[in-house]
Amino acid sequence: MTLVQIHEHGLPATSERIGTREFLELTGLTEATLLELVRMEWIVPSTTAQQEFLFVRMDVLRGRKYRRLCADFELSPVAGVIIVDLLERIDHLEERLRGLSNRI
Secondary structure (H helix, E strand, O other), X not given: OOOEEEEEOOEEEEEOOEEHHHHHHHHOOOHHHHHHHHHOOOOOOEEOOOOOEEXXXXXXXXXXXXXXXHHHHOXXXXXXXXXXXXXXXXXXXXXXXXXXXXXX
16 A cells, blocks of 8 residues: 655645555556546545545445446446445444444
8 A cells, every 4th residue: 555645734644545546456446437436426535636536445445345246246336336335334233233232
């Protein structure tokens, strides 16, 4: 993962955000698909002063899952987004359920 310098209030700070090229390499998505996901606001990257996208690790994980599901099941972009969102909700609810079960 590439470290990017983000300047805030004149002070440099390191970030674990990655640029578009590395994001595409890590996810296997095409640039057109990425732009569609950004347009749909499913992936909401940060932007640099030069208007370049910066992505976080979770974006990469979501992008990979999206690409695999769409490829394996020949899904439309919207269907892929919906399914990944539902899978994430299931994961979140299972975590909450485990937490509640541990309290009992």
